[in-house]
Amino acid sequence: MIRKFSSHSRPKTKILILGGGFAGSNILREMQKQQRDDVEITLVSQDNFFLFTPMLPEVSSGMLHASDITTPIRSFCKTANFCHAKITSIDLQNKNVSLVRIFDQKESTLEYDYLVLALGSKDNFFGNVNIENFAFTIKTLEDAIAIRNHIISVLECADQEKDQILQEKLLRFVIVGGGFAGVEIATEIHHFLLDATKNYYKNIDPKNVKTIIISARDGILPEVGDELGKFALEYVRKSGIEVYVNTKAIDAGEDHVLLSDNTIIPCATLVWAGGVTVDPLIASLKCEHGQSGRLVVDSYLRLKDNTHVFALGDCAHLVDAKNNLVYPTTAQIAIRQAKLVSDNLFAEITGNANLVKPFEYHNKGVMATIGKRTGVALLNGRQVHGFPAWFLWRTFYWLHLPTREKKLKVGFDWILGTIFRADIMTVGFIKKKTLSRLETPIYSAIERTIDESQNVSYL
Structure with missing residues (x-):
């Protein structure tokens, strides 16, 4: 039936x-x-x-x-x-x-x-527990906020440090990964550091700020092709960023990074963008x-x-x-x-x-920002670099923001960023509460008697 x-x-x-x-x-x-x-x-x-x-x-x-x-x-x-x-x-x-x-x-x-x-x-640390423990990552919103708070805290510490060697160690920032994520976070951090030290930290010479990219490949940004990759490498080096190519980070501690050529880089900041x-x-x-x-x-x-x-x-x-x-x-x-x-x-x-x-x-193409108002883009086989590529990157992603509200907020903040100095305020520690169990309360006769005697009422 x-x-x-x-x-x-x-x-x-x-x-x-x-x-x-x-x-x-x-x-x-x-x-x-x-x-x-x-x-x-x-x-x-x-x-x-x-x-x-x-x-x-x-x-x-x-x-x-x-x-x-x-x-x-x-x-x-x-x-x-x-x-x-x-x-x-x-x-x-x-x-x-x-x-x-x-x-x-x-x-x-x-x-x-x-x-x-x-x-x-998820981030892939390839089984290296030390790097996983001591490195920042850039996959989540919490990651980005943590990096920002950490960088500003390091600058505050370096500004008060009288020992030149220790200050240089504090001002060394290592980013592992020569792909999109690594290069974009490295260049963004680097330009923020230069602006912040120039405008706010009188005891720090901006020339002492060292941003380092560790790339396992023979160059950076392999996704955009050889020519644009070479342009990007030359540009980030001219902007003051050091780039180690054909090199891997194989171990780390809280104050150093060990590379595959046995070089030890003393630093207070390690950001991992080395794979997922x-x-x-x-x-x-x-x-x-x-x-x-x-x-x-x-x-x-x-x-x-x-x-x-x-x-x-x-x-x-x-x-x-x-x-x-x-x-x-x-x-x-x-x-x-x-x-x-x-x-x-x-x-x-x-x-x-x-x-x-x-x-x-x-x-249709790939794009990346590599510095202030500078980018690289490979669009339908056509190579674009410099300001036009940076503008294309911003336009493309701005258009793909999910709501008009976000488009307005991002556009407004971009405009403000061209007018005012970098913001060096940290986000304070936030208390978070969770419950291990949430149940409907059941009270015994004794508990009810106590409640009545104490005039306690429950919703």
Whole structure:
């Protein structure tokens, strides 16, 4: 006997999105455009905001405020649900995900019909515990704020230090990584240091500030090609930044970095931008994995052995058929993949298999800032450098900020940054409270008697 369901009684298709970065937040917004009543969408993230990561270095230098590049995820949830929780396990076989609520650590489980994995990546320290313990990273909003507070604290200390050798040690800043993240954070820090010491710290000679980039490659910014990479290397060196090429950081302490050529650099600041890997939850899934633990997906961005699970962004290992290379982990690609996954999901839900499309991407270009009003860009094979590349970088990312409010705030702060001096105020220590347990109170007769005698009342 076949039982028919009306549109009102038919159970909703549950779509669960894990991750609130570029991939997760964009697929959420794309899917809500469909405005379907038979679908229930839930996004889970450990942060309750979307972070615009390309502008993190500018937060670390104080050019932008933390609120400029963060947007509440709930502002994207027009019809979807949001869970502010930490994901503890993913059960592909039974189609459920276990969570722990952030505030009170309460455990729960969410079931799904379709799962979207968009958890992003984590810093890869390649097993070096000392570097992991003593280095700053530049992946999260907390990272950027911590770097900023630390740099200003170091300057305050160096300004009071009478020992020349110790002051030079304090004023040495080492950044490991010659890619986009490393170069952009190094140049942003360097120019902030020069401006701050020139305007505020009378006991520090700006010439004593040393910013050092450690690159494992024969140059920096390999993503933009050899010619632009050479231009970038020459420019950052002329700006006063030292660059060690063909060199790795192999160990560190609280006051030094050890390089692969046995050079020891005394310093009080180490920033790690030397590589990323997948989230441990993704790496632990029992399915086919590619390089760095990324999940092998088909051309439709589905797991090959589980078509009800989609992976995109930093989680996905997908080979570009045109050049036989794995797609890189960039925000541009994550945004494009989000649109495709949204379309493919609804094609499957509605049973229109013919509408499912493979992922194709033409790389329009890559860009990086390498100093004040200077950048490099490779756009459709055309090389651009200097002020035009810097302006293109700012324009492109400004246009991709998620709301008009953020566009106005960032644009306003950029204008103010050209008029006023650098801000050297630190963000103080913030007390944070969580609960180990949150339960409905149950009082015994004795407790109630005590309450009554003391005139204690409970809400």
